[in-house]
Amino acid sequence: MTIVSNDPSWWPLINSNILYSYWIVTAGAVVVYDWVLTLGQEIELIWRQRWSLMTVLYLIIRYIGLPYSVVSILQNMPLVSLTDAVSNIIYYAISGTNVVVAAILGVIMIARLHAMYQRSRTMLIFLVIIFLAVNIACGVIAAIGIKSCCSRGADTLWHIYVQLWI
Numbered sequence: 416m417t418i419v420s421n422d423p424s425w426w427p428l429i430n431s432n433i434l435y436s437y438w439i440v441t442a443g444a445v446v447v448y449d450w451v452l453t454l455g456q457e458i459e460l461i462w463r464q465r466w467s468l469m470t471v472l473y474l475i476i477r478y479i480g481l482p483y484s485v486v487s488i489l490q491n492m493p494l495v496s497l498t499d500a501v502s503n504i505i506y507y508a509i510s511g512t513n514v515v516v517a518a519i520l521g522v523i524m525i526a527r528l529h530a531m532y533q534r535s536r537t538m539l540i541f542l543v544i545i546f547l548a549v550n551i552a553c554g555v556i557a558a559i560g561i562k563s564c565c566s567r568g569a570d571t572l573w574h575i576y577v578q579l580w581i
Contacts, residue, residue: 439491443484450481469526472519483512510557517553521546 532538
C-alpha cells in the first residue's frame with residue numbers, strides 16, 4: 416500500500432528526483448540521437464573493414480549503450496511503475512553492465528597505451544596490474560551492492576559504486 420505524505424520537508428528531495436529523471440531521459444535521447452547521426456559513418460568505417468579484436472570490442476561498447484540507456488530511462492522515470500522483481504533485475508543488469516563496460520574500456524585503453532609506448536613490456540605489465548587492481552575492486556563493490564540490494568533496496572553502496580565510476 417502506498418503511503419502519501421504531505422510533509423513539505425520532502426519537497427526538495429522530490430524535486431531533485433524529478434530533475435534527475437529529466438536528465439536521465441535527456442541523456443538517453445542524446446545517445447540515440449548520436450547513434451542515428453553516426454550510423455552511416457560507422458557502416459562505412461567500421462563494418463566494412465577487416466575485423467579484429469578491437470573492432471569487436473568497439474562494437475560491443477557502442478551497442479551496449481542503447482539498451483543501457485533504455486533501461487536507465489525506464490528505471491528513473493517516475494511515471495513508469497516497476498515491481499520489486501523488475502527493479503532488482505534492472506539493478507542487476509545495470510551493475511553488471513557497468514563492470515563489463517569498464518573492463519572492455521580498460522582493455523581498449525591498455526592496447527592503445529601499449530602501442531603508444533612502442534610495445535614496452537614494462538609498461539604493459541604496469542597497465543595490466545593497475546587494470547586488474549581497479550577492476551577487481553570495482554567488481555567486489557558491485558557484488559556487495561548487488562547482494563545487499565534485495566535486502567535493503569537502494570542502499571548507500573550503490574551510491575558509492577556510482578561515484579567510483581564517475
